[in-house]
Amino acid sequence: MKAPFFFGWRDAPATSRRLRVADAASCARLHRTSFAHPWSVPEFEALLNDPACVADGIEIKSSLAGFILSRRAADEAEVLTIVVAPGSRRNGHGQRLLAAHLARLAALRVRNLFLEVDEANAAALALYRRFGFTVEGRRKSYYAKAEGKAGDALIMRRALS
Ligand SMILES: CC(C)(COP(=O)(O)OP(=O)(O)OC[C@H]1O[C@@H](n2cnc3c(N)ncnc32)[C@H](O)[C@@H]1OP(=O)(O)O)[C@@H](O)C(=O)NCCC(=O)NCCS
Incomplete structure (x- = not known):
């Protein structure tokens, strides 16, 4: 059985990586910990399959501890969601995720990133x-x-170039 997300893995090393469709169930589990209207596994599968979506995650001890997902349109993108597991917050993972994501979007020639x-x-x-x-x-x-x-x-809004 996979370890729950809300463990406080404060000293474990975190690695960031791109998300794949196979991460949909982990994304849904994590999303459910933090939002009143959680997105389903099929919704995440559709997003992670969408070539316009850019998704980065952070892993601690081989478990997804956070992720960020944006959708691109021309030279703009919008953050659809960002979440860090409750037990792993205030540990710099949000910053790590956002920094990796901004760098990837800039490399994809996104000029402006929006969010709500x-x-x-x-x-x-x-x-x-x-x-x-x-x-x-x-x-x-x-x-x-x-x-x-x-x-x-x-x-x-944040300009990327
Ligand atoms: C927002 C969120 C992703 C931040 O993740 P995190 O890993 O805790 O963020 P970090 O540890 O990298 O913190 C970065 C900075 O954000 C600010 N911050 C983070 N949590 C904070 C809090 N509870 N209160 C005030 N400032 C906070 C601080 O400036 C912090 O820097 P510091 O710790 O050096 O002071 C996380 O709180 C989360 O998943 N929230 C639930 C989902 C959510 O609301 N997503 C955003 C929807 S728009």
Whole structure:
């Protein structure tokens, strides 16, 4: 049986690599740990099979501990999702993933990378700001919440060249 994602492998070495269709089930398992509306294995298979999608993962002890997925269109791309296993966060893996991903997109001649983030997602916002993403727009009341007011989505952009 595979080890669960939420172990805190703080001292284990992490390696980054491109994702393959065979990673769909691991992606779905990991995605489920962090999002209210998780994507299914077939959805990940379709994304990982799509030549427009660029997907990078990070492995610790042969298990996927995080990944990032973007979709390209002409010289732009959009981050569809990024996640690091809850037990492995604040260990630099998000930065490692994003750095590898930006380098790959730049090599593919992507000039602008966009993403959408809940303005209440402090961890993601701090990570994106650290990498030079700036706010380009806002979608009001975009994220429905179980309780309280719906949150705004921020549209962020980072130039790659
Ligand atoms: C966002 C996410 C990918 C960050 O991954 P991570 O591996 O913890 O990130 P890192 O350890 O590389 O942290 C990078 C920087 O981001 C910021 N950061 C990360 N987590 C933070 C938190 N909980 N609070 C504030 N800042 C945070 C810090 O500036 C951090 O640098 P530091 O640790 O040197 O201070 C992770 O929190 C996650 O998977 N969240 C759930 C999924 C999600 O919300 N994805 C984004 C959707 S838009």
